[in-house]
Structures are given as structure tokens and as C-alpha cells.
Amino acid sequence: MQTFEKTITVSKDDLDQLNHVNNVRYVQWVQDIAEAHWLKNAPKTILDNYFWVMLSHNIQYKGEALLGDELTVKTFVSKSEGLTSIRHVEITNNTNDKLIVTSETKWCFMNTATKKPARIPTEVAKLFD
Template sequence: MKTHSQTLIVTKNDLDDLNHVNNVRYIDWVNQIAKSHWQTQAKSHMLSNYYWVLLSHHIDYKHQIILKDTVTLKTYVKACEGVTSIRVVEILVGNKICAYSETKWCFINATTNKPSRITTEIIDLFQ
């Protein structure tokens, strides 16, 4: 599986009233890294002809993340079948997984706005 990563520094805007990263921010990060992975791997004709929509989202929070922590967002596609894929996102500080997410995405044809079977060409981008 091909992984894709980004690094960021936690700012005050990421925090909740308890001074750790707000759970809504984790969801933003999961979406951000998924979008980045698609946009950096897909060819221009893929980007103009297809897009992904989120069907379900599950996240396990394991350790808190606080102000000024350096966070690594790491993602990979765990499985593709039919019109859906399962994407994993690990949110790490150092080597410690602070959150683990699995999201189910549906592959959509941009012309019809209907689900489209994930082709071998698309699967090969992530395997």
C-alpha cells in the first residue's frame, strides 16, 4: 500500500476548551489528508472525471494532542471493492498513534454524479 503523509504544528485554533485538539479538528485532518492523497496521485483526467464522497467515518482517539505538538497525518487505502474504498488515517505525534480513523468513500462519476466502479487504473494509484 502506498502511503501519503503530511506534517503540521498544532495551533491555538486547533484546541478545544480543555486545551487539547478538538475532535472536530481530527475530522478536518482526516478529510484534508484524504483529499491531498487523491490530488497528488490522480492524473488530471481522473481529477476532472471523478470525485469521492464520504459514506462513513470511524475514529478512535488514543492519546491527546496539545498546543505546538508536531503532528504527522499518514494515510493509505486499505481496500477497494466495487464503488467503495476504505481509507485508513493515522494521526501521530512522534511514533505514537494518537488517533486512528477508517473511512468509507464512494467513487463518483463527475458527469453523472452517480457511483462509478473503481477501475484498476485508480486502484493502482494506491496499492
């Protein structure tokens, strides 16, 4: 299973009124890493004809991050079959080496022309093996 990751440094804009990273920001980072992974792996012919929509999202908050903390956001796809794919994201606080967020998201593969769900072709599923 292929992983994709990026590093983020917590900025003032990421914080809530308690000076912790806002929960909504974590959700945005989950969305952003999924999109970045997709755009990195999918060829233009696939990108022009298909897109993903989120069907369900489960996130668990296990710790906190503060201003200046360096975070690693890592993602991988555990399953792609039929019309849907399951993507996982883990966010680790590199400042103290603790896992602070996990998420599991179910995505539906969509045809750009019809705006309807489409079967995930083998070539797309293999992009994330």
C-alpha cells in the same frame, strides 16, 4: 500498500476549551489528508471526471495533542473494489511518539457528470497500491 503523510504543528486555532486539539479538527485532518493523497496521485483526466464522497467514518481517539505539538498524519488505502474504497488514517504525536488517532473511512467513487456512483477503474485502484 502506498502511504502518504504530512506533518502538522498544533496551533491555537486547533484547540478546544480544554486546550487539547478539538475532536472536530482531527476529523478535518482526516478529510484533508485523504484529499491531498487523491490530488497528488490522480491525473487530471481522472480528477476532471470523478470524485469521492464519504459513506461512513469511524475514528478512535487514543491520546491528546496540545499547542505546539508536532503531528504526523499518515494515510493509506487498504481496499478498492466495486464502488467503494477503504482508507485508513493514523495520527501520531511526534512530541511523545504516541499514536493518538486512528480512523477508517469508506468512500464511494462518483462520476462527475452523472453525480452517481461509478465502478472504480483498475487504473484508479492502482494509484494507491
